[in-house]
Amino acid sequence: MSEKTAYVPSTHTTPPARFSHGVRKGNLLQVAGQVGFLPAVEGQAPTPAGPSLREQTLQTFANVRSILEEGGAGWDDVIMLRVYLTDTAHFAELNEVYDAYFAEQRLQAPPAARTTVYVGLPPGLLVEMDALAVLD
Amino acid sequence: MSEKTAYVPSTHTTPPARFSHGVRKGNLLQVAGQVGFLPAVEGQAPTPAGPSLREQTLQTFANVRSILEEGGAGWDDVIMLRVYLTDTAHFAELNEVYDAYFAEQRLQAPPAARTTVYVGLPPGLLVEMDALAVLD
Amino acid sequence: MSEKTAYVPSTHTTPPARFSHGVRKGNLLQVAGQVGFLPAVEGQAPTPAGPSLREQTLQTFANVRSILEEGGAGWDDVIMLRVYLTDTAHFAELNEVYDAYFAEQRLQAPPAARTTVYVGLPPGLLVEMDALAVLD
Numbered sequence: 001m002s003e004k005t006a007y008v009p010s011t012h013t014t015p016p017a018r019f020s021h022g023v024r025k026g027n028l029l030q031v032a033g034q035v036g037f038l039p040a041v042e043g044q045a046p047t048p049a050g051p052s053l054r055e056q057t058l059q060t061f062a063n064v065r066s067i068l069e070e071g072g073a074g075w076d077d078v079i080m081l082r083v084y085l086t087d088t089a090h091f092a093e094l095n096e097v098y099d100a101y102f103a104e105q106r107l108q109a110p111p112a113a114r115t116t117v118y119v120g121l122p123p124g125l126l127v128e129m130d131a132l133a134v135l136d
Numbered sequence: 137m138s139e140k141t142a143y144v145p146s147t148h149t150t151p152p153a154r155f156s157h158g159v160r161k162g163n164l165l166q167v168a169g170q171v172g173f174l175p176a177v178e179g180q181a182p183t184p185a186g187p188s189l190r191e192q193t194l195q196t197f198a199n200v201r202s203i204l205e206e207g208g209a210g211w212d213d214v215i216m217l218r219v220y221l222t223d224t225a226h227f228a229e230l231n232e233v234y235d236a237y238f239a240e241q242r243l244q245a246p247p248a249a250r251t252t253v254y255v256g257l258p259p260g261l262l263v264e265m266d267a268l269a270v271l272d
Numbered sequence: 273m274s275e276k277t278a279y280v281p282s283t284h285t286t287p288p289a290r291f292s293h294g295v296r297k298g299n300l301l302q303v304a305g306q307v308g309f310l311p312a313v314e315g316q317a318p319t320p321a322g323p324s325l326r327e328q329t330l331q332t333f334a335n336v337r338s339i340l341e342e343g344g345a346g347w348d349d350v351i352m353l354r355v356y357l358t359d360t361a362h363f364a365e366l367n368e369v370y371d372a373y374f375a376e377q378r379l380q381a382p383p384a385a386r387t388t389v390y391v392g393l394p395p396g397l398l399v400e401m402d403a404l405a406v407l408d
Contacts (some may be wrong), residue, residue: 002408004348005381017367018374019386023351025406026299030351035389049267065142076140079166080268084389088258095153101152110142114155115169115266117220118256120390122360130387132352134161136138163298212276215295215302216404224394231289238290246278251289251305251402253356254392270297272274 002026007070011039012063014045019062022067023111024135029071031131034063035121046090053090068133075102076109077133078086083116084128091116094127138162143206147175148199149182158203160271165207167267169220170199171257189226189262193233196265205267211238213269214246219252220264228251230263274288276296279342283311284335285318285400296407303403305356306335307393318367325362325398332401340405347374348381349405355388356400363381363388 007022007029014020015032022031036056037046049059064081068074087096094116102111112131121128143158143165151157153170158167172192173182185195200217204210210222221230230252250265257264279294279301287293287304296305308328309318321331329333340346366388369380373381382402393400 002406004351004381012158015386016363017370017386018383019353019370020382023382023385025351025381028351028406030385030404032352032385033269035205051407061328066140066189079140079161079164080153080266083385090258091152098153100157108260109161110141110156110159111375112156112158112252113166113168113266113345114153115264115307116150117264122363128387128389129219130164130352130385134164213297215276215297215300216402217291224392227288227394234289234291241361244291245276245297246295246329248292248294249304249402250289250300250354251354253305253400253401254302268302270274270300 007067009066009070011066013037013040021073024071026136029073029133029135031067033062033128033130034060035125035128036060048124053093054097056126057094058101059102060127064129064131069110073133073135075105076107077135078112078131079134080132081112081114082130083114084121085116086118086121086126088118138157143203145202145206147202149173149211158207160207163271165209165271167203170196170263171263171264177218184260189229190233192225192262193230197237200267205241209269209271210232211241212214212233213271214245214248216268217250217271218266219250220255221252222254222257222262223255224254226243277306279339281338282340283310283338285312294343296343299407301345301405301407303336303339303401305400306332307397308332320396325365326369326399329404331364332399333343333373336401345407347377348379349407350403351383351406352404353384353386354402355386355400357388358390358393358398360390
């Protein structure tokens with residue numbers, strides 16, 4: 001019950017510091033802040049999908065989801081999805097992409113809670129997300 | 137134990153996307169980012185209390201609390217309250233309102249932890265909060 | 273199981289409002305947002321370590337860690353560390369200090385997940401962190 005396990009999908013770029021993309025302890029699975037980086041290519045710097053918010057958001061969702069799946073979880077287990085945008089003008093488009101994505105995911109349970117705030121992100125990044133899941 | 141339940145107080149405005157105002161899975165209840173919107177009025181756009189920080193903060197507290205209550209919880213169950221302000225100049229006033237509010241709530245347990253950071257919020261909004269509660 | 277306990281290391285400055293530096297309920301320990309304040313001195317205003325990011329970050333780590341320890345936990349129990357910086361230009365230096373610090377801590381388990389975003393902080397503060405730990 002107290003074991004701590006890290007999840008690192010092979011498609012993911014190496015974290016820029018000593019942290020885990022996903023980690024489980026007890027019945028909680030925490031996904032670290034994910035951005036819209038395309039699947040890692042050996043010897044190449046991390047590159048975001050893009051250039052649109054839509055493309056980055058969908059790639060970010062894919063990156064969060066692959067960590068959940070590595071940990072034996074899925075969107076239905078997520079209780080909180082934190083969304084970080086850089087510009088309040090992106091809110092409407094984010095919500096459109098968000099709704100379309102989760103409609104496709106065919107959730108069996110109610111959707112997660114969410115907080116969206118507007119922060120600074122490294123150059124080229126328009127969106128970041130992290131997620132907290134409760135496992136069965 | 138693994139069932140996931142959403143809580144949507146009837147007073148709340150419809151979320152602008154496919155997320156839940158509050159959700160419980162296992163013994164965790166997560167409240168989504170709440171702002172100072174007045175109780176929803178059919179056919180009317182969400183309107184923040186105001187215009188002062190004090191009014192918006194008190195309405196935000198009320199909105200968080202009604203979700204906790206829908207989930208059978210209360211302030212004593214909250215372990216973390218995240219506070220998002222837009223201006224560091226609002227910190228002192230936020231703290232005054234915060235202390236007065238929780239004095240009135242007659243907590244039986246120690247207060248929650250808190251993080252306050254300064255971010256961008258949609259026009260007209262001065263404060264946002266989300267909360268994580270552990271149920272018995 | 274449902275008892276809620278607050279942790280207030282004697283070295284810590286008094287919180288500026290009615291919140292707890294650390295709180296445990298069930299098997300979760302939440303550490304409130306910590307900054308690089310030096311150990312409290314009676315009758316003196318909170319003073320950050322500094323002036324460098326490195327000094328503030330190390331003091332922030334120490335402040336988080338002492339709360340974890342008061343609660344009978346340590347870095348190995350932490351599943352999420354949220355890092356708030358004020359400037360994207362600080363990311364590389366933060367990561368250097370981060371890696372060196374955790375190398376010294378001799379973790380037995382995988383490192384926590386992490387999200388780093390860029391926000392406003394009160395004047396003089398360059399970094400803030402909060403942490404969620406799962407106890408055994």
